[in-house]
Amino acid sequence: MTMTTVTSRKCLPTTLAAALAGLLMVSGCTKQSEENVDTSTQAEIQSTPSADKNEVSATEQAHIDRLVISYADMAHAVYKDSLETAKALQAAVEAYVESPTPASLEAAQAAYKTARQPYSQTEVFRFDEGFVTANEKRAIGSVDGWEGQVNAWPLDEALIDYVSDSYQGEYNSQDNIINSDSITVGSVKQDTSEITPELLADMNEIGGSEANVTTGYHAIEFMLWGQDTNGVGEGAGNRPVTDYMSEAGQCTSGDTVNEDAAVCERRGEYLKAAAQLLVDDLTAMEAQWQPESENTLRSDLMARKDDNALRQIMYQMGSLALGELASERMQVAFVTGSTEDEHECFSDLTHLSYANNARGIQNVFNGSYKTVAGDTIGGYGIKQYLIDNGHTEAADKLAADFKQVEDAFNVIVEKGEKDGIKVDQMIATVGQASKEGISAEEQNKRRGWIEAGITSLQQLTDGIENAAKAVGIDNLDADAGSQF
DSSP, X not given: OOSOOGGGOOOOSSOHHXXXXXXXXXXXXXXXXXXXXXXXXXXXXXXXOOTTGGGSOHHHHHHHHHHHHHHHHHHHHHHHHHHHHHHHHHHHHHHHHHSOOHHHHXXXXXXXXXXXXXXXXXXXXXXXXXXXXXXXXXXXXXXHXXXXXXXXXXXXXXXXXXXXXXXXXXXXXXXXXXXOSEEXXXXXXXXXXXXXXXXXXXXXXXXXXXXXXXXXXXXXXXXXXXXXXXXXXXXOOOOOGGGGOOSTTTOEETTEEOSSSHHHHHHHHHHHHHHHHHHHHHHHHHHTTOTTOSSSHHHHHHHTTTTTHHHHHHHHHHIIIIIIIIIIXXXXXXXXXXXXXXXXXXXXXXXXXXXXXXXXXXHHHHTEEEOTTSOEEEOOOHHHHHXXXXXXXXXXXXXXXXXXXXXXXXXXXXXXXXXXXXXXXXXXXXXHHHTTTOOXXXXXXXXXXXXXXXXXXXXXXXXXXXXXXXXTOSOOOOOXXXXX
């Protein structure tokens, strides 16, 4: 896989309306009660100095205060859920490495699937690079800068472990982190004799290549599933349990039986190191959103709540909807029929990532995040903010747009979960699908599910821009992603 990772999307200086006209080739909620507000955070916002308090009414000030508190509370809750499910994934990984059986592999894969649900909803909090204030005392500079070690994709799996003979990527050496004590990437020679979380972090994007991803969810996904060599056909990756067998003569690397078990032991070390690093990274991010914290992303947001916090929130919604989800994650794969550009190409869980990305945007709109435990966090979102400031028409349009998005992605999830038709099968061109015995009529229907998702996101982004204009933000200039 060689396309640019999610960590380096370029922000194009264009309005969302212009992006809608030229970007995509395809055609394209309920009111929260007052009691839902977490009163324990009221003192936090009230004690924050405001440069513009004299210019707005007390009622208007209360609206923006509630909005940023709700946003920050949801961020804290979803990162906390991400951390807790990552810890459960780590425990399942360690149990699998200790005793590799079909049952323990299935448990680790299930834990990965569970962990991805809340994390995929965090991505609306990205795209903050141009908003946060520089602060050397803050442990994390921005969500967007931090995210690359956690969620970068696609990755060049040949750098990590064995791949099929037909694999084509930037890294084409037979030596990789798993099978060698040292490797050379470009002009960089790297000692890989001891696989640790620190080594993986140091090697991420080694040699300046964004495809050289060694950390995060997708590295773990690859280590659990292996390559998906089915193309646009049915089936995910099918890494054998014997890849982790620590007994000589039982250790494999795919179809190859190894004379000793050293490579399998290193594979286990890699998987455990990647899981530990993921937990460490999420621990750091969860701390950034704790109430009453100082020198954190949360305290930074509170300090500038009357400056650019509203623009940031709406910018992030539009950037994830159009530039990231509709364009980079969906349209690129849809137009090219490339399974290498599928977001979770090893596990075939892309349908859930898509839906949870969209749900994350909707959480901010509604001001409501449902935790893994079933609690509702938030209490006030963009929808009610618009209504309270006299823009009911814009709020109603956005609510209708979100309903279309929800309906479109519910179809994609239902087909993936219940019918076993995964995204790699949906994005196949008619020509590709015909080689798998799928008729043109059936394949056009499948592609229509993806197209409907993209189109709904286009319309949603139009609604976000319309709402931004209603509150005085004329040029939202959200990230527009790749253009075709």
